[in-house]
Amino acid sequence: MADYDAIVIGAGLGGISTGALCAKNGFKTVILEQSDLIGGCCSTYERDGYKFDIGASIVEITQPMERVFELLGKRREDYIDLVPCDPIYSFITEDGRKFSYPTDIDETTKVIEQIAPEDVEGWKAFSDMGMEMIEKMMDAVMLSPLNSIPEALAMVAKNPRVVKYAPLFLRTHQAVVRKYYKNPVIQGSVAFQSYFAGAPPELGSGIFGFIALSEHLGIFYPKGGMISIPQGIINAASDFGLEVRTNTKVENIIVEGGKAVGVRLEDGTEMRSRFVVSNLNAKVTYLKLVRPENLPKWALKAISSYEVSMPCPMIYVGLDARPDLDAHHTVVTGSIDAMNDVWNNYYKKGVIPRTAMSLICWPTEADPSLAPEGHHVLNFLCNAPAPYAPLGDNWDRIKDWYREAALDELEKYVLPDVRDHITIMDVSTPLDFERRLLSPQGGIYGLFSDMTTLALFRPHARSRAIKNLYLTGSSTHLGGGVPTTLASGVITSSYILKDHG
Ligand SMILES: Cc1cc2nc3c(=O)[nH]c(=O)nc-3n(C[C@H](O)[C@H](O)[C@H](O)COP(=O)(O)OP(=O)(O)OC[C@H]3O[C@@H](n4cnc5c(N)ncnc54)[C@H](O)[C@@H]3O)c2cc1C
Structure with missing residues (x-):
């Protein structure tokens, strides 16, 4: 007899959003977190009256967060108070030049005109095309399951206009930037965001070239610190019986007959469940928690080939x-x-x-x-x-x-x-x-992301190697980031509902 329907390992944003949506869908759910704090990289600790954010410092692209609350049947603003931050950035160049990008697109045009009049046309073309793309791609790419070729084809059939933007996945971040801008200062101001996805501009996918533009939809800071995001989701899901245990480290995923049936904690306690969700780095999930002897050869080879972020x-x-x-x-x-x-x-x-x-x-x-x-x-x-x-x-x-x-x-x-x-x-x-x-080699975004490790090429949210095992968070589709890991919770919970609902 299972203790829970769902055991979620790790209380990062992916684990919390998946766990909250499982609880909302009627699954008896517990989230197990090894640290004394929830939130993982999106968390805040206190020392001597000061509160410091451990990692993430801002939210851009709030749609996935709104979608989580919509699916929970709650109003986001009742749980998380988002303060808009404008200007988006204040820049200082190595030679001491200073300028800022406001949220407003027309005001930004004026800033670019002062620094690099030759780039105004490129900025207008980039922002016109990019805003349309962001609107069309948001649901299609960010919030759709993309674990397999049939799923990718289904997504395209439902959103045929994304075909127009597909080449962006095959270009590099710097190729996109250089196509639109000539001035090195302007190029630098929209290229460093490739590091937000964990890669330099020459390796990052061109799709991340649009992070700089998406910031003009607004960037936000949650009152109380970044921990207010995971805490807000937990509070919203408390009505559905979501249980969260901190200071609880999972040592292994128990696999029987090729199926995940529960977890073993550091102190030896065993907990049984109908299915297990891991919010950990996928290499840790498979190589340490599932363990190589429980994996088919192809899966062992595949997971070993990923680099950590x-x-x-x-x-x-x-x-x-x-x-x-x-x-x-x-x-x-x-x-x-x-x-x-x-x-x-x-x-x-x-x-x-x-x-x-x-x-x-x-x-x-x-x-x-x-x-x-x-x-x-x-x-x-x-x-x-x-x-x-x-x-x-x-x-x-x-x-x-x-x-x-x-x-x-x-x-x-x-x-x-x-x-x-x-x-x-x-x-x-x-x-x-x-x-x-417990992030291997201190990697901040789970696994390394470049053009070859996105979407179907990232570890899948529904494990193919172990039945009833699901992955969520930055090691899965779209990689690290507050919006992307919240989106992974939407996607992973949709698989779970399909398989166990
Ligand atoms: C320095 C830094 C700056 C960033 N800045 C931004 C930003 O400004 N904006 C943005 O959008 N994104 C930013 N990010 C990225 C974003 O914060 C992360 O991608 C996202 O929060 C990761 O969520 P996740 O679901 O992958 O889980 P993680 O945050 O990786 O959480 C995993 C959880 O699992 C727990 N765990 C690990 N092992 C075990 C175990 N054996 N048993 C139980 N629990 C375990 C960990 O303690 C952790 O709490 C930043 C990240 C960092 C590190």
């Missing part, structure tokens, strides 16, 4: 004064070539890059309650992506060096007197991140 050190800072910033996100940019160089000549060679490229997030601009009165919070990353095992060294030994190097960059390009105002500071190296979320 890049790691990214983060710094969290409390300040006793308002920082001299003018946007939720400040980005220090470089050229497309510099972005590729960081990947090829530093990250891939195991060297920590010394680069101006950095992203500074200022959450207390949107929600002052995240810090004591008059104080502020910054989360920032620079010298990234950085290797998991820097040449000849270990992150625990170089943590202090890294912190000072990162502060030097911050002072040089963004906040000259920041050291005078720091009241509290934490550094999360790739090793710390791995320990916190």
